[in-house]
Amino acid sequence: MAHPLGFSGGFFCLPGAVPLTIFYIYYGGPGLDFQYRATIMDTDQIRRAIKRIAHEIVERNTGVKNIVAVGIRRRGVYLAERIATYLETIEGEEVPTGILDITLYRDDFQTMTSKPVIGKTEIKVDITNKVIVLVDDVLYTGRTVRAALDELIDFGRPRQIQLAVLVDRGHREFPIKADYVGKNIPTSEREQVEVHLREFDGEDEVILGELVPS
Numbered sequence: 001m002a003h004p005l006g007f008s009g010g011f012f013c014l015p016g017a018v019p020l021t022i023f024y025i026y027y028g029g030p031g032l033d034f035q036y037r038a039t040i041m042d043t044d045q046i047r048r049a050i051k052r053i054a055h056e057i058v059e060r061n062t063g064v065k066n067i068v069a070v071g072i073r074r075r076g077v078y079l080a081e082r083i084a085t086y087l088e089t090i091e092g093e094e095v096p097t098g099i100l101d102i103t104l105y106r107d108d109f110q111t112m113t114s115k116p117v118i119g120k121t122e123i124k125v126d127i128t129n130k131v132i133v134l135v136d137d138v139l140y141t142g143r144t145v146r147a148a149l150d151e152l153i154d155f156g157r158p159r160q161i162q163l164a165v166l167v168d169r170g171h172r173e174f175p176i177k178a179d180y181v182g183k184n185i186p187t188s189e190r191e192q193v194e195v196h197l198r199e200f201d202g203e204d205e206v207i208l209g210e211l212v213p214s
Helices: 043-061 075-091 143-155
Strands: 008-012 020-026 032-041 067-072 097-108 113-123 131-139 160-168 180-184 191-196 205-213
Touching: 032 043, 032 160, 032 180, 032 191, 043 075, 043 160, 043 180, 043 205, 067 075, 067 143, 075 097, 075 131, 075 160, 097 143, 113 143, 131 143, 131 191, 143 160, 160 191
Parallel strands: 067 097, 067 131, 131 160, 160 180
Antiparallel strands: 008 020, 020 032, 032 205, 097 113, 191 205
């Protein structure tokens, strides 16, 4: 069965039960697929989490003066834009946004480790002495965030960098902690968390799955 987001899938049904659709997403690894397990956050939960993060940013920084929301491509960019919109609504001041293009490429399929590759940085304001709110969808090992921090420091000299993520799933490899978290989701290393946003995926949801042999 074709999924509107491009997933492949099938049906599983016990006698007398409602059919359950199980989706598989091809991850590019040798014989591994993403098997859907549960929906962790729906549209309303994501909206409330982003709104709460915006209020926490205002409270911590006593307003939004000198704040720049910088999203990590792809979904972090859309989250940063949503946070900026809420900040503008709360405080009545425009909050600039920017983009960091950092992609994790698998460099060892046996250990599933990844290395970040830096793409184009799009920040149209001077970040010197600004408070940068770095935004990503999922905080996992910390490799992407570490690369983003290095890139921001190379780009300018911000007064402070704060980290906002929609989901923190644990398993950190670096001493990195988010300042603002939409939801903490404890996971095993084999489990995967997928964030879907309407701007890129057509709908808002956070799903939990597992990598299984194809």
